[in-house]
Amino acid sequence: MFHGSMVALVTPMREDGAVDEDSLEALVEFHIDAGTDAIVAVGTTGESATIDEKEHCALLRRIVDMVAGRIPVIAGTGANSTREAIDLTRCGMHAGADACLLVTPYYNKPTQEGMYQHYKMVAESVPVPQILYNVPGRTACDLLPETVQRLAPISNIVGIKEATGDLERGREILERCGDQLDLYSGDDATAMELILMGAKGDISVTANVAPQAMHDMCAAALAGDRETAQQIDAGLRALHRDLFIESSPIPVKWALHEMRLIPPGLRLPLTPLDPQYHATVRDALRQAGALDRLET
Numbered sequence: 001m002f003h004g005s006m007v008a009l010v011t012p013m014r015e016d017g018a019v020d021e022d023s024l025e026a027l028v029e030f031h032i033d034a035g036t037d038a039i040v041a042v043g044t045t046g047e048s049a050t051i052d053e054k055e056h057c058a059l060l061r062r063i064v065d066m067v068a069g070r071i072p073v074i075a076g077t078g079a080n081s082t083r084e085a086i087d088l089t090r091c092g093m094h095a096g097a098d099a100c101l102l103v104t105p106y107y108n109k110p111t112q113e114g115m116y117q118h119y120k121m122v123a124e125s126v127p128v129p130q131i132l133y134n135v136p137g138r139t140a141c142d143l144l145p146e147t148v149q150r151l152a153p154i155s156n157i158v159g160i161k162e163a164t165g166d167l168e169r170g171r172e173i174l175e176r177c178g179d180q181l182d183l184y185s186g187d188d189a190t191a192m193e194l195i196l197m198g199a200k201g202d203i204s205v206t207a208n209v210a211p212q213a214m215h216d217m218c219a220a221a222l223a224g225d226r227e228t229a230q231q232i233d234a235g236l237r238a239l240h241r242d243l244f245i246e247s248s249p250i251p252v253k254w255a256l257h258e259m260r261l262i263p264p265g266l267r268l269p270l271t272p273l274d275p276q277y278h279a280t281v282r283d284a285l286r287q288a289g290a291l292d293r294l295e296t
Helices: 023-036 053-067 081-097 111-126 145-151 167-177 188-197 211-222 224-232 236-242 251-260 277-286
Strands: 004-008 037-040 071-075 097-102 129-136 157-162 182-185 199-203
Touching: 004 211, 023 053, 023 211, 023 251, 037 053, 053 071, 053 081, 071 081, 071 188, 081 097, 081 111, 097 188, 111 129, 111 145, 129 145, 145 167, 157 167, 167 182, 167 188, 188 199, 188 211, 188 224, 188 236, 199 211, 211 224, 236 277
Parallel strands: 004 037, 004 199, 037 071, 071 097, 097 129, 129 157, 157 182, 182 199
Antiparallel strands: none
């Protein structure tokens, strides 16, 4: 249903933590102009954990309006309360999002049966296309391939963002249920290889700062052009690594501020990037050509 480079969009904030709508609109245009294939709005990279439900729904409506149908919008609507996930997913549907992305219930550490029932209830409660999202390094629970296979027959569960970075895990999901749902990478460092194996694209942090390169890399990989995909990806490897030098989205928001695209704001408990890492992230931006427009 979706393909290519799908940016896990940051939520621009001023230093007091208030959302900066002017910067948000500029970011949307930046991505559309650069060829980004879809926008993931108010997901975990968008600091959804510190955005309340009313604000979350308003942001989804605003981003859908800004995009105005030019590319798909996927609403981040996951929560560790099934009831809240249903409410947010309903908000995403009513806002006009093309699909919703739901992270596994964090902190609760549900069993595989609990995750199955959670996703089944959300899917049955809200008739919008839904994408599962597995990122055990952040959530303390791991949605296993056999559980994904159980969920795959549900008609509006259309994909999974698999962010373990484990290519064998991706291969197993493709073998078990690749004919029933689409696989997306959630790990920029291994995204190229996963797409060459059969994934449909990458829900990407790197795309925030290098959208055209990520679009071009994903397009080459989707076309089976390994040589071109590798050549582009080589210039992005430092970003894939260094945008996680501290907890995401701390480094990527610093990078976007360095690119003069957003203010420096984050919401506590996240804090600004430690100055010891500024040169490292700046060098990664320079290697990817992301600072070229500022240096010409």
